[in-house]
Amino acid sequence: MKKHLQRELEKVKKRILSLGAMAEESVRMAIQAFETKDGDLAMKIIESDRELNEAEVEMEEECLKILALHQPFAIDLRFINAVIKINNDLERVGDEAVNIAERVANIAGKPPVEVPFEYSVMAEKSEAMLRSSLDALVNLDADLAYKVCLLDDEVDEINRDIYDKIKEVIRRQPERVGYLINLLLISRHLERIADHATNIAEEVIYMVEGEIPRHRNDIFKPDDA
Amino acid sequence: MQDSLKMSAEDLNFYYGNFQALHGINLEFYENQVTALIGPSGCGKSTLLRCLNRMNDLISYSRVEGKVFLDDEEIYDPDVDVVALRRHVGMVFQKPNPFPKTIFENVAYGLRVNGIKDKSFLAERVETSLKQAALWDEVKERLHDSALGLSGGQQQRLCIARAMAVEPEVLLMDEPASALDPLATQKIEELIHDLKKRYTIIIVTHNMQQAARVSDITAFFYLGEIIEVDKTETLFTRPKLEQTSDYITGRFG
Numbered sequence: 001m002k003k004h005l006q007r008e009l010e011k012v013k014k015r016i017l018s019l020g021a022m023a024e025e026s027v028r029m030a031i032q033a034f035e036t037k038d039g040d041l042a043m044k045i046i047e048s049d050r051e052l053n054e055a056e057v058e059m060e061e062e063c064l065k066i067l068a069l070h071q072p073f074a075i076d077l078r079f080i081n082a083v084i085k086i087n088n089d090l091e092r093v094g095d096e097a098v099n100i101a102e103r104v105a106n107i108a109g110k111p112p113v114e115v116p117f118e119y120s121v122m123a124e125k126s127e128a129m130l131r132s133s134l135d136a137l138v139n140l141d142a143d144l145a146y147k148v149c150l151l152d153d154e155v156d157e158i159n160r161d162i163y164d165k166i167k168e169v170i171r172r173q174p175e176r177v178g179y180l181i182n183l184l185l186i187s188r189h190l191e192r193i194a195d196h197a198t199n200i201a202e203e204v205i206y207m208v209e210g211e212i213p214r215h216r217n218d219i220f221k222p223d224d225a
Numbered sequence: 226m227q228d229s230l231k232m233s234a235e236d237l238n239f240y241y242g243n244f245q246a247l248h249g250i251n252l253e254f255y256e257n258q259v260t261a262l263i264g265p266s267g268c269g270k271s272t273l274l275r276c277l278n279r280m281n282d283l284i285s286y287s288r289v290e291g292k293v294f295l296d297d298e299e300i301y302d303p304d305v306d307v308v309a310l311r312r313h314v315g316m317v318f319q320k321p322n323p324f325p326k327t328i329f330e331n332v333a334y335g336l337r338v339n340g341i342k343d344k345s346f347l348a349e350r351v352e353t354s355l356k357q358a359a360l361w362d363e364v365k366e367r368l369h370d371s372a373l374g375l376s377g378g379q380q381q382r383l384c385i386a387r388a389m390a391v392e393p394e395v396l397l398m399d400e401p402a403s404a405l406d407p408l409a410t411q412k413i414e415e416l417i418h419d420l421k422k423r424y425t426i427i428i429v430t431h432n433m434q435q436a437a438r439v440s441d442i443t444a445f446f447y448l449g450e451i452i453e454v455d456k457t458e459t460l461f462t463r464p465k466l467e468q469t470s471d472y473i474t475g476r477f478g
Binding site for chain 1: 433434437461462463464469470473474475476
């Protein structure tokens with residue numbers, strides 16, 4: 001009976017990791033589509049989101065089945081709880097990748113506007129946070145998860161910086177406001193991806209330590225990292 | 226009143242002959258709370274339960290060291306009247322064990338043993354106890370039928386009514402629902418929830434979900450020792466010790 005549960009939990013682990021890989025791939029392609037202003041790749045991302053959505057629903061059903069059939073306790077219970085939430089975050093990460101793709105589809109083929117800003121730094125950070133949060137999940141690594149939480153502040157800061165810079169460019173080139181709003185939104189979507197990665201990291205911390213870290217400012221001070 | 230100490234075991238050792246079944250048990254039981262004792266077979270949880278109303282006295286080669294208090298009274302004190310003690314600390318067993326008597330006489334038994342003959346008082350106590358045990362509506366028309374004609378779940382509630390008729394302060398339950406179907410189990414669990422408003426309840430159960438559902442405090446036993454005691458919700462979501470976690474998640478051994 002209990003060995004049965006362990007087998008089911010192993011399956012869930014594999015499944016959530018493959019879902020994580022799908023979400024990561026969507027983000028990677030979205031960033032690539034943006035960097036190359038590739039409208040075709042953008043369309044491909046939008047179409048592939050259905051697969052991630054279906055996987056999310058299946059994952060949730062699997063978790064509910066385990067709760068109903070096995071009524072797990074302690075680490076097993078915290079694991080299923082974490083997976084249900086992480087599952088939701090990964091689906092939303094996929095949505096954010098689609099959002100980026102839609103913005104890219106909007107601006108692809110239009111003459112670019114120079115913005116004095118390096119998007120790739122932000123994209124790299126968000127992507128790295130997502131990857132690390134999933135690594136923390138695989139290895140039950142709370143230390144790595146704490147690091148992800150710390151990085152979120154940096155991404156937030158970059159997002160605010162982009163907002164200021166885009167505002168300036170809109171003043172100078174008001175006729176390109178549509179294009180610039182698309183750029184602003186892309187920054188916003190990257191920042192949201194980082195937020196979801198942070199949520200995933202927080203779930204990993206709860207799973208490992210049994211304490212819910214959300215809304216606790218004290219634990220994210222650099223001293224503790 | 227909440228959180229007032231009702232019973233406690235202090236440095237309690239218990240031996241069956243040369244075999245030590247309990248090692249230095251320190252545990253407190255509070256009024257209006259349900260304490261669950263969990264652990265694998267042979268871990269000492271039922272032995273502790275039986276120490277709390279001196280049921281183990283019946284085993285001739287057994288020996289107790291340490292103290293057990295009921296309120297301020299040390300129950301192993303030589304002056305203690307064991308029959309009186311068991312009136313204060315009632316017990317319900319794993320298998321329903323009604324006497325081969327009528328429903329009425331089963332519940333009235335403890336009172337009669339204690340010398341009560343007043344018919345109207347007996348009738349009143351029987352009715353109240355059956356109501357407390359959530360059995361009254363099912364049996365009020367056939368109080369003078371044999372208790373053996375009741376279903377297993379009803380028999381168990383009858384035994385709870387019998388235990389409560391003498392108005393104990395503490396109710397010990399040794400796997401009270403393990404021989405019952407899910408519906409009867411649910412009734413017993415709801416009953417435990419109601420009864421804790423009036424009693425201190427200590428329950429031994431092998432059913433982890435049941436311990437999680439009915440108790441406020443859970444104590445995990447292993448090899449005659451208490452490994453971990455905590456609020457039930459804490460023990461089942463984030464136990465402090467790996468041994469406890471291994472047991473409740475089935476990774477044991």
